Amino acid sequence: MARWEPGARERMVLAAVDLFTEQGYDATTVAEIAERAGVTKSTFHRHFPDKRDVLVAGQQSLSALLTEGVAEAPEGATPLEAVAAALRKVSGEMTSFNRELGPRLKAAVAASAELQERDALKSVGLAVALTEALEARGVPQVTARLAGELGVLAFHHGWSQWSGSDGRTDLATYALGALEELKAAATAL
Structure with missing residues (x-):
């Protein structure tokens, strides 16, 4: 071998x-x-x-990139602007391998209750990373948690669109578009 x-x-x-x-x-x-x-x-x-x-291969790297992205957001950025910076940071590290893996991974997770649980835990871990990074910027806990959860939802939605695409549009475009949709939906509540 x-x-x-x-x-x-x-x-x-x-x-x-x-x-x-x-x-x-x-x-x-x-x-x-x-x-x-x-x-x-x-x-x-x-x-x-x-x-x-x-299934969680790369989760530590992804969490670190999200944390770095929030930390690198300009001073005075709103929590969602800091989340957007994190999404751009992560998106810049994704390759065609990541995009091509998306549909295969989705199929594998859909076929196994244990993998669905593992995937849910991965999402929780990413939300915690974003929340803690936002709190380190002085964002109040409840606001940081909400922004972190929205960031993870936007990432997953953007990832799903990107991994099903031909790759001509980058992940950041999809993820940031999803974040804007979520922001508008939250405002409508």
Whole structure:
């Protein structure tokens, strides 16, 4: 097995997501994921503690990017302007690999209650990261939490549109558009 080839982590994520969709999450083993990705089981375990963690691959990086984006927002930015800065920061790091993974990941999650739970926990973690970053800017807790939740909703909506697109429009356009829609919807409440 060519475990030294570049892109092992990406190959493992794709292999896992495809196998989860093809044969179900419960029926998929780490050995099958490793084999399809062209790596050893020990290589798999160097990247992921278990197969559940494939779904949250990159969550720490995503949370860090959101936090950095909020921190880098101009002084005096409103909470939603800071969230928009975070969405731009994250969007700038997404590649065609991320876009192409979207529909596959969505199908795998839809087919497994355990993966749906894991995906929900990932969303909670992202909202917490945004909320804490906003609170660090002095935004009151309730406002920070609401803005953080709106940011995660906008990211997910934008991601869904972007991953189903031809890639000519960037993720930031979709995510920021979704944030504006959510802002308008909240105002209408």
